[in-house]
Amino acid sequence: LKILSHFTVEGMSKELIETAKEWASIDPNHLTANHVLRLVAENKIEEIKKLFNGRIGFGTAGLRAKMEPGPLGMNDLTVLQASQGLAEYCRKHIPIDGGKKPMIVVGYDHRANANFNLSSKRFAVVTKLAMEHAGIKCILLDGYVPTPLVAFSVEHLCEIHTDYTVVAGVMVTASHNPKQDAGYKVYYCDGCQIRSPIDAGIADCIGRNLKPWFDYAAALKQCENLNGALTGKLETGQLCDMYYAAIGSKLVKGRYEATSKEFDEKWKEPKVVYTAMHGVGTPYAKRAFAIFGFPNTFYHVVPAQENPDPEFPTVSFPNPEEKGALDMAMEIAEEKGFDLIFANDPDADRLAVAERSRKTGEWTSFTGDQIGTLLGKWMWDSYGKFSEKPVAMCASTV
Known part of the structure; x- marks a missing residue:
């Protein structure tokens, strides 16, 4: 059995090495190709396995x-x-x-x-x-x-x-x-x-x-x-x-200005700290704020996380929903007296929202379901109530 096992492993290793050499021969990137050939030359079977044991x-x-x-x-x-x-x-x-x-x-x-x-x-x-x-x-x-x-x-x-x-x-x-x-x-x-x-x-x-x-x-x-x-x-x-024209025509309802007038003079409008989490979102978020009529004073961008950086130096994991990912934004919000945090993930297709209680100072980070519920409520108030046709809302699970 030991002999059979030896030949089986040896046979697998040879096959793996041939697979690696064949891969390197058609790889258009000389750096990755040479790395593989170096592993083969040094007979580093375990490292080759990690790279080639599957697809x-x-x-x-x-x-x-x-x-x-x-x-x-x-x-x-x-x-x-x-x-x-x-x-x-x-x-x-x-x-x-x-x-x-x-x-x-x-x-x-x-x-x-x-x-x-x-x-x-x-x-x-x-x-x-x-x-x-x-x-x-x-x-x-x-x-x-x-x-x-x-x-x-x-x-x-x-x-x-x-x-x-x-x-x-x-x-x-x-x-x-x-x-x-x-x-x-x-x-x-x-x-x-x-x-x-x-x-x-x-x-x-x-x-x-x-x-x-x-x-x-x-x-x-x-x-x-x-x-x-x-x-x-x-x-x-x-x-x-x-x-952005589509956003302006389909989503902007003039509610920012209208909402602020519904409260008395003691009411303080909420302000937002925004973070792109070292991703691509900053210029696009700024343009979205402008489309909705928010002035530059409405938001503050986290400077250390504003620009794209492939090293993501200030976060251990660039997911705004992960614990600790919003710490820097929260510190800035507390320093400036802002109430809200909007955070995109690096490719700006995910949104995280957190709110600070003015009474207790405690933060609430909303789940995706809660954000979806808030957006659904806004869609109903803005469109559904006034629709001449029956309204349906569709939710999907992932």
């Missing part, structure tokens, strides 16, 4: 894993494989309006691993290369963008490019995961995040397209010299304007 799964949340070499990590090769599979799925399964051509929109956040030259932006460029090789025009949004803008763009980019049908959207982000992670969210042609069985169909296409279609390494090197020419600056600006 990252693709599901309704797309991909999400640590930025590192191998099929279990987020790297250039796993992203190009996912993009090739997504491209094939879109070409085969998403109908195109008569006479129009397919298009996809891609956004990215600020995640990065300098040791391996991996980043959300690089993954977004890889995605664009794969899509355009498959004959799908790709609009790469300019600069760091929030995830909701990508979902919105899937529905509205066709208003700018009228000869195209938008078949999908990709947001390269690890959302509120730890700093070492990256991710790849996919939005369907209706602007919603993919659901079952679409995810299984895409995963199947990925499995059939693991070999790179062309020399991505050479293409990426060419892209390094293009600077801003890769991104759709014009479309990004137009889509942002459309996004």
